[in-house]
Amino acid sequence: MAASKTRYSKVAMGLHWLIALMIIGLIVFGILMTNPDTPNRFALYQLHKSFGILVLLLSILRLIWRLTHKPPALPDGMKPWEIAAAKFTHIAFYVIMIGMPLLGWAMVSASPIAIPTRIFDTLPWPDMPGIARSEALADTFKMLHHNIGKLTIALIALHIGAALKHQFINKDGVLRRMFPG
Ligand code: HEM
Ligand code: HEM
Numbered sequence: 001m002a003a004s005k006t007r008y009s010k011v012a013m014g015l016h017w018l019i020a021l022m023i024i025g026l027i028v029f030g031i032l033m034t035n036p037d038t039p040n041r042f043a044l045y046q047l048h049k050s051f052g053i054l055v056l057l058l059s060i061l062r063l064i065w066r067l068t069h070k071p072p073a074l075p076d077g078m079k080p081w082e083i084a085a086a087k088f089t090h091i092a093f094y095v096i097m098i099g100m101p102l103l104g105w106a107m108v109s110a111s112p113i114a115i116p117t118r119i120f121d122t123l124p125w126p127d128m129p130g131i132a133r134s135e136a137l138a139d140t141f142k143m144l145h146h147n148i149g150k151l152t153i154a155l156i157a158l159h160i161g162a163a164l165k166h167q168f169i170n171k172d173g174v175l176r177r178m179f180p181g
Contacts, residue, residue: 006072008178015061029051056105096152107142109133110141
């Protein structure tokens with residue numbers, strides 16, 4: 001997409017909203033399924049793993065799209081620190097969109113309780129190559145998945161806050177850049 005365009009491409013928008021929805025769902029279901037009082041926890045774990053792998057595949061596609069298609073230029077009047085904060089958040093999101101599913105996959109591959117992963121109860125998903133079954137290793141991946149999950153929640157809050165500030169305070173149409181029409 002040319003830099004003079006004022007919107008992201010339809011593919012970039014579609015992937016943004018699809019992945020955003022799935023990540024928010026993964027966080028909500030992740031917190032629910034790890035609570036011992038939640039019913040049907042096993043089914044939730046399977047769904048969490050399936051959607052998580054889907055986010056991994058879509059995010060790889062999205063990263064390739066992003067590296068091969070220029071985004072629209074930022075609106076005039078943004079301060080250098082705001083541009084830097086936006087860039088940092090967006091890069092951090094790409095790291096999270098790919099890193100969180102990889103950590104989850106590594107965690108279940110290392111877990112001594114070897115529960116097979118079947119994507120949406122259909123497609124068998126292999127264990128991560130090169131990962132040995134070890135409680136200590138699984139715990140390390142779990143700790144990272146948990147803590148980066150918390151960081152993700154903070155970044156989403158920051159990102160939504162920034163979008164709302166652009167919309168209602170700066171009124172520079174940044175939200176429109178991610179919507180068609
Ligand atoms: C973007 C993708 C993902 C996000 C945002 C995400 C987020 C979360 C969150 C918020 C939790 C609960 C946090 C906690 O208390 O530990 C969780 C737990 C978990 N996730 Fe994910 N997850 C993702 C992908 C995956 C994938 C792909 C797998 C496996 C294939 C996975 C496996 C697990 C497991 C097994 C737990 C439970 C850990 C425990 O028992 O404490 N996750 N995830
Ligand atoms: C888990 C949730 C979300 C994630 C991971 C996420 C991730 C991202 C990323 C990586 C970008 C940069 C796009 C690129 O240049 O490739 C972006 C842009 C954007 N996001 Fe999100 N987003 C999420 C949720 C939201 C929500 C809820 C809103 C609205 C309130 C929103 C509004 C926007 C807008 C307006 C842009 C365009 C910024 C610009 O003009 O450069 N996002 N998002």
